[in-house]
Amino acid sequence: MIEHVHHHITNELQQNTKTDTIFILSSIALNLITLAINASSAEKSRTDDTTLVVMFIFVGLVILINIVAIFGLLKGKQTRTKLLHGLLTMYRDQQVDKYYDSSLLSNYSVRYNLFLMVVICTGIIAIIVPFVMR
Numbered sequence: 001m002i003e004h005v006h007h008h009i010t011n012e013l014q015q016n017t018k019t020d021t022i023f024i025l026s027s028i029a030l031n032l033i034t035l036a037i038n039a040s041s042a043e044k045s046r047t048d049d050t051t052l053v054v055m056f057i058f059v060g061l062v063i064l065i066n067i068v069a070i071f072g073l074l075k076g077k078q079t080r081t082k083l084l085h086g087l088l089t090m091y092r093d094q095q096v097d098k099y100y101d102s103s104l105l106s107n108y109s110v111r112y113n114l115f116l117m118v119v120i121c122t123g124i125i126a127i128i129v130p131f132v133m134r
Contacts, residue, residue: 006087010087012079013084020072020073027069030062031126034059034126038055039130042129042133042134043134059126062123066119066123073112073116073119077108084104084108
């Protein structure tokens, strides 16, 4: 039964990683694409109201997608922490915990914080640059 639980937890960790990767890549890609679109049309938005409206729609989309990505990453961080604590408890119970360094938990936390910073920074840039160029 322990092997089944271990397999289930490791599968959940793999799924968690895939989901986090999707959040990170999709938000960064959207941020960069929106930045390129809005920056290229920023000057035109001074005289064309339609272009200005489109710019605001893209800014709204960036804000929405980044909020979803941030909440997804925060939940992913919580899920990973819980799963890894479960693994550590299982390893301790089976007396094999010496093979898994518990400091990895803080490394994962730092990594998630860095991912969040990248998503937030690219989102802020994608929002601010078109208005500065305008």
